[in-house]
Amino acid sequence: DTGVSQNPRHKITKRGQNVTFRCDPISEHNRLYWYRQTLGQGPEFLTYFQNEAQLEKSRLLSDRFSAERPKGSFSTLEIQRTEQGDSAMYLCASSSGTGGPKTQYFGPGTRLLVL
Amino acid sequence: DQQVKQNSPSLSVQEGRISILNCDYTNSMFDYFLWYKKYPAEGPTFLISISSIKDKNEDGRFTVFLNKSAKHLSLHIVPSQPGDSAVYFCAASEVGNQFYFGTGTSLTVIP
Numbered sequence: 001d002t003g004v005s006q007n008p009r010h011k012i013t014k015r016g017q018n019v020t021f022r023c024d025p026i027s028e029h030n031r032l033y034w035y036r037q038t039l040g041q042g043p044e045f046l047t048y049f050q051n052e053a054q055l056e057k058s059r060l061l062s063d064r065f066s067a068e069r070p071k072g073s074f075s076t077l078e079i080q081r082t083e084q085g086d087s088a089m090y091l092c093a094s095s096s097g098t099g100g101p102k103t104q105y106f107g108p109g110t111r112l113l114v115l
Numbered sequence: 116d117q118q119v120k121q122n123s124p125s126l127s128v129q130e131g132r133i134s135i136l137n138c139d140y141t142n143s144m145f146d147y148f149l150w151y152k153k154y155p156a157e158g159p160t161f162l163i164s165i166s167s168i169k170d171k172n173e174d175g176r177f178t179v180f181l182n183k184s185a186k187h188l189s190l191h192i193v194p195s196q197p198g199d200s201a202v203y204f205c206a207a208s209e210v211g212n213q214f215y216f217g218t219g220t221s222l223t224v225i226p
Binding site: 004006040041042043044045048056058091093103104105106107108109111 | 151
């Protein structure tokens with residue numbers, strides 16, 4: 001399968017703990033995106049990488065959130081000192097090419113529940 | 116402020132009939148639009164796209180129409196099938212890579 005994969009699929013944690021999610025994009029895609037989706041809402045953009053460079057960050061990405069893509073392949077999203085409001089589905093997407101907007105292909109998501 | 120709006124939270128259609136899902140946007144600089152389908156517990160699946168230089172794009176049973184003056188796009192599914200039952204999201208982007216999503220429309224196709 002050459003689609004976007006995300007691990008873990010589900011994560012339950014206690015408030016105050018740190019969590020890390022991983023995303024493996026489609027292999028030839030140089031762009032990688034993180035989104036967050038809460039119930040009844042569409043995905044909300046968090047951040048975007050082109051290769052290993054983090055080029056855009058949303059206001060939603062507080063200083064407790066950090067994302068990396070060290071070798072321009074997989075990416076990790078870490079949330080430090082989790083809060084109950086962080087409970088959401090975290091989606092990763094990838095696309096290819098340079099220049100303007102390109103179609104983004106999503107992974108299955110990681111559902112986070114903070115107790 | 117919601118820049119992309121899907122004002123119909125749900126839609127029910129008989130199998131074989133046309134499904135029309137609507138999406139409105141406020142930013143006149145948006146120039147690339149996508150439709151996604153989402154099943155429960157899965158990520159969104161890309162359906163069809165359209166750029167602002169076109170007003171229509173077709174792919175099989177799916178057609179997207181773009182009315183730039185009205186800042187409106189719609190997705191037509193003909194004929195509708197029970198397997199099309201899902202939540203549909205429209206998304207828009209202004210040249211860059213940040214896509215803004217609507218809140219989704221839940222489509223139910225009744226056999």
